[in-house]
Amino acid sequence: MESANGEQAMVILETSDITKRFKIPGAQPIEVLKGVSFSVSAGEKVAILGRSGSGKSTLLHILGGLLKPTSGKVLRPRNFGFVFQAYHLMPELTVLENVMLPAQSWRTPLARATALSRAVELLGKVGLKDRLDHLPAELSGGERQRVALARALVTDPELVLADEPTGNLDALTGADILKMLTELSSDGKTALVMVTHSQEAAAICDRCLTLQDGKLI
Numbered sequence: 001m002e003s004a005n006g007e008q009a010m011v012i013l014e015t016s017d018i019t020k021r022f023k024i025p026g027a028q029p030i031e032v033l034k035g036v037s038f039s040v041s042a043g044e045k046v047a048i049l050g051r052s053g054s055g056k057s058t059l060l061h062i063l064g065g066l067l068k069p070t071s072g073k074v075l076r077p078r079n080f081g082f083v084f085q086a087y088h089l090m091p092e093l094t095v096l097e098n099v100m101l102p103a104q105s106w107r108t109p110l111a112r113a114t115a116l117s118r119a120v121e122l123l124g125k126v127g128l129k130d131r132l133d134h135l136p137a138e139l140s141g142g143e144r145q146r147v148a149l150a151r152a153l154v155t156d157p158e159l160v161l162a163d164e165p166t167g168n169l170d171a172l173t174g175a176d177i178l179k180m181l182t183e184l185s186s187d188g189k190t191a192l193v194m195v196t197h198s199q200e201a202a203a204i205c206d207r208c209l210t211l212q213d214g215k216l217i
C-alpha cells in the first residue's frame with residue numbers, strides 16, 4: 001500500500017505460504033489451507049470472505065498465533081487484539097475485568113490507570129457503560145460480542161484480528177461497531193483483518209480477499 005505522500009507503508013503482518021492440515025484419527029486428513037501468502041500494512045483494513053468451512057477462522061487463529069500452521073511463516077506485531085467468533089470471555093470475571101485482562105501485565109500505577117480509563121471509555125463507546133459489573137452470563141450475545149471488541153482494543157494495538165465481529169448484532173448495533181472499527185485507525189496506525197459475511201462490514205475495508213479451495217483470491 002502506498003501512503004498519500006507516495007512512501008511505501010510499513011508492513012506489519014506478513015504470511016508466507018501457510019498450509020494447515022487437520023488429522024483426524026480414522027479419517028482422511030483435511031487440508032484447509034493450501035498456501036496462503038499475504039501482507040497487511042500499518043493502518044490497512046482487510047476483509048476475509050469465504051463460505052462457511054472455507055478456513056477463515058483457522059487462518060485468523062494462525063495469524064494470531066493461537067494455532068500452529070502445518071507449514072509456512074507468520075510475522076505479526078507484538079501488540080495485537082483478537083475478537084473471537086465465540087467471544088471467549090472469562091465467565092468468572094466482570095465485564096470491566098474481562099476488558100482489562102490484556103493489560104494484566106501492565107504493572108505501574110500509571111499504566112494501570114491508563115488501562116482502566118481506556119477500558120471504561122471503550123465500554124462506553126460500545127454502549128455498555130451500565131454493564132461494567134455484570135458477568136458475561138448476564139449479557140446478551142451481542143453485548144458479549146461488544147465486550148470482546150472492547151477487550152481487543154484496550155491495549156491500543158497495532159493490529160486487530162476480528163472473526164465476524166458483527167455476526168451476532170442487529171443492524172443498528174452492527175453499524176455502531178463498524179463505525180468503531182472504521183475509526184480504529186484515525187491515527188493511521190491500527191490495522192484490521194476481519195473475517196465477515198456482511199457486505200456492510202466488507203465495505204469499510206480497503207481490500208477484500210476471498211478464501212476459496214484453501215487459497216486467498
Ligand SMILES: Nc1ncnc2c1ncn2[C@@H]1O[C@H](COP(=O)(O)OP(=O)(O)OP(=O)(O)O)[C@@H](O)[C@H]1O
Binds near residue numbers: 023024051054055
Ligand atoms: N481442530 C480441528 N480439527 C479438525 N478439523 C477442523 C478443526 N478446526 C476446523 N476444522 C475444519 O476445518 C474447516 C474450516 O474450519 P473454519 O472454522 O476455519 O471455517 P470458517 O471458514 O471459519 O467457517 P464459518 O464461516 O462457518 O465460521 C472445516 O471444515 C472444519 O471442520
Ligand SMILES: [Mg+2]
Binds near residue numbers: 056057058085163
Ligand atoms: Mg469461522
